[in-house]
Amino acid sequence: GENVEQHPSTLSVQEGDSAVIKCTYSDSASNYFPWYKQELGKGPQLIIDIRSNVGEKKDQRIAVTLNKTAKHFSLHITETQPEDSAVYFCAASRRRGSYIPTFGRGTSLIVHP
């Protein structure tokens, strides 16, 4: 089955710095890669996603890159703010919607004011 590795497990940055979280996956058939943000006491919230036919996607301060050959994808957050502090999860699956996602173990991002 699919295996997703996520690094680092904890990331501490100063406000205004950039943050990068990396994930690798094992199943070459995976074609959908969402990223979720989970705040304390809440469920995960989809913040950005990318499909395997795209190499990069941006949404304001957030971007995701995908390298299918190397089977890794990354989340980039620029100009971090204290409200970005949360746990971030990557996931990989074969399709969106009706799918069985495999999640990474999560990265706890702490943004210091």
Add this chain to the structure above:
Amino acid sequence: KAGVTQTPRYLIKTRGQQVTLSCSPISGHRSVSWYQQTPGQGLQFLFEYFSETQRNKGNFPGRFSGRQFSNSRSEMNVSTLELGDSALYLCASSLGGDNEQFFGPGTRLTVL
């Protein structure tokens, strides 16, 4: 539009008991998925229901079961609880097909 709601939010049970968790999806959503989140194993997919039918199932023992009603509300049942079943159980709903999933806040289950 109201989000995904889960009840109860917190639950304490003892080993051997059974538990039923409830999930009300966003109005109009027909797909409901369940996940287990633990510090040790992370987020793991349990199963997905669509129009009252289980469409996908994760790698969990038969003690974990679920169902979906005609109004798309879903319940998850865990029988013969074990200490390792202590977790945050998350429900997510979507329109189905190629649409985004929206997660509820979860039910925190503690097994003593």
